[in-house]
Amino acid sequence: MTEALAAKQPSAANQPAPPLTIGVLALQGAYDAHVTTLAALGANPRLVRVPKELDGLDGLIMPGGESTTMLKFLDRNGFFDILQAFVKTTPTFGTCAGAILLATGVESPAQRSLAALDITVERNAYGRQIDSTILTAETALPGGPLEMVFIRAPRITQTGPAVETLATRDGHATLVRSGHLMAATFHPELSHDPRVHQLFLDLARVHRKKSSVRL
Ligand code: GLN
Numbered sequence: 001m002t003e004a005l006a007a008k009q010p011s012a013a014n015q016p017a018p019p020l021t022i023g024v025l026a027l028q029g030a031y032d033a034h035v036t037t038l039a040a041l042g043a044n045p046r047l048v049r050v051p052k053e054l055d056g057l058d059g060l061i062m063p064g065g066e067s068t069t070m071l072k073f074l075d076r077n078g079f080f081d082i083l084q085a086f087v088k089t090t091p092t093f094g095t096c097a098g099a100i101l102l103a104t105g106v107e108s109p110a111q112r113s114l115a116a117l118d119i120t121v122e123r124n125a126y127g128r129q130i131d132s133t134i135l136t137a138e139t140a141l142p143g144g145p146l147e148m149v150f151i152r153a154p155r156i157t158q159t160g161p162a163v164e165t166l167a168t169r170d171g172h173a174t175l176v177r178s179g180h181l182m183a184a185t186f187h188p189e190l191s192h193d194p195r196v197h198q199l200f201l202d203l204a205r206v207h208r209k210k211s212s213v214r215l
Pocket of ligand 1: 123
């Protein structure tokens with residue numbers, strides 16, 4: 001390389017970090033609003049409908065919806081086993097039904113799960129659809145009270161020792177983080193507040209840095 005050319009090459013330190021590619025599981029449920037929020041935060045969202053679409057992702061959001069129906073879709077193409085291996089190593093954020101899929105324990109009624117995040121959840125714990133609620137409360141996130149939209153939400157009844165609770169409702173965790181995993185029992189994509197998604201993007205970026213150092 002000539003000296004003139006070398007001078008034109010920006011140093012790695014000056015280059016903006018490439019956007020994170022974040023998958024949104026799109027088998028069923030409320031996935032569109034996650035795509036909008038991720039794009040607004042500068043990430044590169046990608047809908048995931050088949051196992052192959054997990055390739056190369058920096059993180060994955062599993063949306064709210066109906067976890068039983070999602071499980072039925074996951075039983076096709078060996079998707080369940082592939083997703084279970086994926087969430088063991090790659091940043092994943094489960095919201096509502098997605099949190100139920102991530103939990104190690106699911107009750108009321110019990111059902112199979114990916115069993116990746118050390119929490120126990122009680123499904124539909126706050127009553128039927130009519131009991132869906134919007135709550136605004138202080139959380140561990142800076143920036144003031146957070147709006148939390150609960151729709152036939154599960155309740156987190158137990159958290160393992162490594163699980164950090166970032167928000168609560170009636171003394172039960174509603175937003176948790178543990179290593180590369182996050183879960184919310186509410187729908188952050190339905191509020192015009194990007195802080196929860198930003199937290200997940202920060203987690204995914206830290207994880208990407210760690211992975212590249214290991215290479
Ligand atoms: N009640 C649903 C379930 O058990 C979750 C509701 C939601 O995701 N909004 O899967």
